[in-house]
Amino acid sequence: MNRYVRILGTGSSAPDRILTNADLEKMVDTSDEWITERSGIKERRIAPPDKASSDYALEASIRAMEMAGVTAVELDMIILATVTPDTPLPSTSCIIQDKLGAKNAAVMDIGAACSGFIYGLSLARSLILTGQAGTILVIGVEMLSRITDWSDRNTCVLFGDGAGAAVVRGSDKSGGIIDTYIKSDGSLAHLLHIPLGGSRTPLNAQNVCNGLRYVQMEGQDVFKAAVKAMGEAAVKILERSKISSEDIDLMIPHQANIRIIEATAKRIKLPMEKVYVNIQRYGNTSSASIPIALDEAVRGGRIKHGDKIVLVAFGAGFTWGSALIEW
Numbered sequence: 382m383n384r385y386v387r388i389l390g391t392g393s394s395a396p397d398r399i400l401t402n403a404d405l406e407k408m409v410d411t412s413d414e415w416i417t418e419r420s421g422i423k424e425r426r427i428a429p430p431d432k433a434s435s436d437y438a439l440e441a442s443i444r445a446m447e448m449a450g451v452t453a454v455e456l457d458m459i460i461l462a463t464v465t466p467d468t469p470l471p472s473t474s475c476i477i478q479d480k481l482g483a484k485n486a487a488v489m490d491i492g493a494a495c496s497g498f499i500y501g502l503s504l505a506r507s508l509i510l511t512g513q514a515g516t517i518l519v520i521g522v523e524m525l526s527r528i529t530d531w532s533d534r535n536t537c538v539l540f541g542d543g544a545g546a547a548v549v550r551g552s553d554k555s556g557g558i559i560d561t562y563i564k565s566d567g568s569l570a571h572l573l574h575i576p577l578g579g580s581r582t583p584l585n586a587q588n589v590c591n592g593l594r595y596v597q598m599e600g601q602d603v604f605k606a607a608v609k610a611m612g613e614a615a616v617k618i619l620e621r622s623k624i625s626s627e628d629i630d631l632m633i634p635h636q637a638n639i640r641i642i643e644a645t646a647k648r649i650k651l652p653m654e655k656v657y658v659n660i661q662r663y664g665n666t667s668s669a670s671i672p673i674a675l676d677e678a679v680r681g682g683r684i685k686h687g688d689k690i691v692l693v694a695f696g697a698g699f700t701w702g703s704a705l706i707e708w
Contacts, residue, residue, distance in 0.1 A: 383515070383551025386506045386558045388706065389451060392444025393676040394437040395426040395543035395663065402538070409534040416538045421639025425541030425664030427526045433467045435476045437544035438522040441672070442477060445518070449548035453483040457514035460505055461490050462497025462668040464697070465524040477520065486518075494573075495635050495696025496563070497521050497668030498545070499704050502692075503561035509551045520546040521668035528575060530595035539637075540596070541664035545672020556687075556707035562617050563702035569606060572599045573697040607641050607695040612648035614703035615693045619649060622705050626651045628689055633678060635694035636660035636670040645693060657683060667696065684708050
């Protein structure tokens with residue numbers, strides 16, 4: 382049985398189209414200054430109408446597998462985190478399995494919103510350590526432009542599209558994913574949700590145009606909860622691993638809001654020079670934000686062998702979590 386679980390490769394993919402704050406100024410009553418000051422976002426990527434989540438997930442997966450030197454038939458499982466699947470049925474992970482030709486892989490979608498990639502890593506680590514799988518592809522992908530009300534200036538400035546992926550495998554070499562921490566609080570679900578489209582209130586001809594099929598968010602309440610939860614998750618993973626912030630080489634947080642990121646770093650007394658931030662270029666891509674940032678950090682040389690990396694996220698549900706990785 383494997384004693385450790387390592388990330389062998391990462392990959393990411395995003396649409397070519399860039400929607401800037403200046404573009405949004407022409408769509409809603411907002412300004413570049415207002416958006417930048419409150420979120421840190423300058424631009425985001427928007428997918429064309431003929432693309433779906435699986436298209437970007439596939440590209441990110443192929444890049445991760447190429448870096449890892451892993452073929453599709455070697456995959457024992459595909460775990461895909463998303464709130465914007467291609468279709469309600471089947472799962473998008475089934476579509477990815479077919480496109481990759483991963484004929485030996487079991488697959489599943491998980492819905493933990495912005496925390497989805499960390500939830501996926503946590504599940505993958507457990508499955509590998511218990512001997513139920515050897516090699517797992519973990520994907521975070523979102524097409525948030527499809528569930529955004531572009532007339533709502535409070536939410537439309539925040540979201541973007543993209544995908545990220547990682548190949549994880551059991552190993553006898555020490556390091557890798559040292560620990561993960563996940564948690565949730567469903568009592569706060571009403572603060573960030575989509576009311577329409579499920580079994581409670583299914584889509585029909587009468588309600589499809591009432592705006593409830595888009596993300597509904599109580600911004601200030603979500604902000605406060607996110608600051609508290611992401612700070613707690615960052616503290617918890619350090620405590621459980623018995624290390625201090627001085628031991629951390631890089632933190633990769635969920636890219637939702639620069640003020641939340643700064644507050645999380647401050648909570649564990651980590652200087653911002655040790656925090657990877659790309660929110661200004663992608664906006665909030667939910668479950669895709671951490672794997673996109675991780676892939677950029679790896680390919681950009683920000684992460685080297687032996688570095689200790691903290692991942693931390695917060696999302697609708699509410700869900701939150703963290704992971705400690707020795708690269």
